[in-house]
Amino acid sequence: MQPVFISFCFPGLKNIQVYFGTRLGGVSKGSYQSLNVSLEVGDNQQDVLTNREKIKKHLNLLNWKELKQIHSTQIITQSDSKKTLEGDGIFSSKCEALGIKTADCQALFFTDLKGKYIGALHCGWRGNIYNFPGLGVKKFAQEFNLQPCEILAVRGPSLGPCCAEFVNYKREIPKELWSYLDKKTLKLNLWQITKKQLLKAGLLPEHIFSLDVCTNCNPDLFFSYRRDKTCGRMLNLIIKRSA
16 A cells, blocks of 8 residues: 555645645554654654655655654754754755654645745644744745745644643643633634634735644544554655756
8 A cells, every 4th residue: 555645735836745644555553553654652663664665655755854853943944054953843945855743733834925945844732832833934934035925834634623622721721822722622723723823924814724634533544642642653745846
């Protein structure tokens, strides 16, 4: 079985490709079945490497650039010379692929109206507390001399408002975000928060796209840390191809 991705295309930008990962099409076993791409969650190393090679072959990639994700607001740009890319955002103007690993968190991808630049953010609920989507827009605009209204964004499958329960919300969630909480169920609408943060940062409503699919609700299709704790990670990619 080939790796299974959910593809997305920004309108009018044929050179920019987006692939949101699923758990399908790999060789990992047990809790990591089957397309786990993380070497940091306890899976068999050779299985993970095989999964990665399968993805490269399937998507015709030599490799992709990824991060050691740490639930921060750290963004790596082309001027950074660090050997270990540690952080939760990465921007590029090159023809290459940027990868974000998820198992409930949001993979958020940026490009511009001309498809010259690409960006990738890993945004969990802590990222929303830090306004990471808004900070990402600001840095993307600064890095590439853009106006926010020239930026396009898409969010992939992630923990939905149906499942993002926060029993200790008074301790974990800032009061200014309580309006996104259903007080009866104690579930938080992280999708809505991300959209609001992107709008507040200056993106136009018609430039914000989303795949409103909950990872927790679909065990056959997605890994979910909220659901399983011990699980794999899916790979999400934005690719800038040469024209």
